Amino acid sequence: MAKGKKVTVIGTGNFGSTVAFILAMNGSCHHVMLRGRNYDIAKGKALDMSQAANAARQHTIVKAAKGPEDMEGSDVVIITAGAPRTPGMSRDDLLFKNADIVKCYAREIKEYAPDAIVIVVSNPLDVMTYVALKETGFPRQRVLGMAGILDAARMAHFIYEKLEYGAGQIRATVMGGHGDTMVPLPKFTTVAGVPIEDLLDSEEIGEIVRKTRNGGAEIVNLLGNGSAYYAPAKSTTVMVEAILKDTNQIHSCAIMLKNDYGYSDIVSGVPVMIGAGGAEKVINMALKPLQQTRFKNSVASVQEMVDTLYKANFFDDDKK
Numbered sequence: 001m002a003k004g005k006k007v008t009v010i011g012t013g014n015f016g017s018t019v020a021f022i023l024a025m026n027g028s029c030h031h032v033m034l035r036g037r038n039y040d041i042a043k044g045k046a047l048d049m050s051q052a053a054n055a056a057r058q059h060t061i062v063k064a065a066k067g068p069e070d071m072e073g074s075d076v077v078i079i080t081a082g083a084p085r086t087p088g089m090s091r092d093d094l095l096f097k098n099a100d101i102v103k104c105y106a107r108e109i110k111e112y113a114p115d116a117i118v119i120v121v122s123n124p125l126d127v128m129t130y131v132a133l134k135e136t137g138f139p140r141q142r143v144l145g146m147a148g149i150l151d152a153a154r155m156a157h158f159i160y161e162k163l164e165y166g167a168g169q170i171r172a173t174v175m176g177g178h179g180d181t182m183v184p185l186p187k188f189t190t191v192a193g194v195p196i197e198d199l200l201d202s203e204e205i206g207e208i209v210r211k212t213r214n215g216g217a218e219i220v221n222l223l224g225n226g227s228a229y230y231a232p233a234k235s236t237t238v239m240v241e242a243i244l245k246d247t248n249q250i251h252s253c254a255i256m257l258k259n260d261y262g263y264s265d266i267v268s269g270v271p272v273m274i275g276a277g278g279a280e281k282v283i284n285m286a287l288k289p290l291q292q293t294r295f296k297n298s299v300a301s302v303q304e305m306v307d308t309l310y311k312a313n314f315f316d317d318d319k320k
């Protein structure tokens, strides 16, 4: 492989294609490797994106992987392979189907890209991140799940809808799992530095919190045959660029907790500092009792699904 930063995107569906396209349009890295189930489709998309990069005067080259060995030398590998939900489903309904897919690709990454930082996006996100961590055996800093940036972007959008000003200046914070129990944090949310509690009343904030939790489902219901991918893909590239540029910026990401917020050996979304080594530091915020209770419930819902996998002997016995 020629020199330069390399990102492999596993899965060439809506999410994977959009992530690869944004990376190519931004010139975020030198090489994007698309690994899909169907080589011709991956190759067709790779050619199209490489040509788009030329039109955009960017240097990024997108290629299709013939096999897992083409992941070699990846700095970052993004796992997007997996079924999306359709109307009426929760993300959790994808548990067994997507766990098998993520397990298979995590094993390939372990073999062919042992130094990569892995970003998981397949749902249910926190459990899939747990599966990828256990199956690669990588340190927790190098296996992250993308959700918090997306959920915060949604919250920011719903705040804008209410205020009708401040778009692009709203900094929202969402912690916890990427599911119905996610924990939007109005107390840590500002518009150009102004706390939203100074701008909106508690009823309006409550509505924003509910809309944020339902943000994915709202789009699933509108699309009818899949889920959101523009905001999810953009949010993922924020993480990729933080890693490749070693920005040391703070984003909410899913990570294996290790005495963080009082929990260990379970994945949840918390603020982390992202740099060249992945999640180089977990930021522990002082949560109020109600926020702690909501975070606890969110952690418990992820734990329940992890336990379901263990009960089904999904993991090799020695992996817990």
Ligand SMILES: NC(=O)C1=CN([C@@H]2O[C@H](COP(=O)(O)OP(=O)(O)OC[C@H]3O[C@@H](n4cnc5c(N)ncnc54)[C@H](O)[C@@H]3O)[C@@H](O)[C@H]2O)C=CC1
Binding pocket: 011, 012, 013, 014, 015, 016, 036, 037, 080, 081, 082, 083, 084, 085, 094, 098, 101, 120, 121, 122, 123, 125, 146, 147, 150, 178, 226, 227, 228, 229, 232
């Ligand atoms: N973390 C987050 O915030 C978000 C997560 N997602 C999740 O991302 C995943 C992908 O979503 P989309 O790209 O929109 O779906 P899609 O249906 O457009 O693409 C799915 C991709 O997974 C591959 N795939 C499906 N079954 C496979 C199997 N058995 N083996 C290997 N590859 C397989 C397909 O070939 C395709 O490339 C879903 O699980 C979805 O729920 C989606 C949006 C946001």
Ligand SMILES: O=C([O-])CC(=O)C(=O)O
Binding pocket: 084, 085, 091, 123, 150, 178, 215, 216, 217, 219, 220, 227, 228, 232
């Ligand atoms: O809602 C879904 O199933 C996809 C997803 O995670 C999101 O858009 O937040």
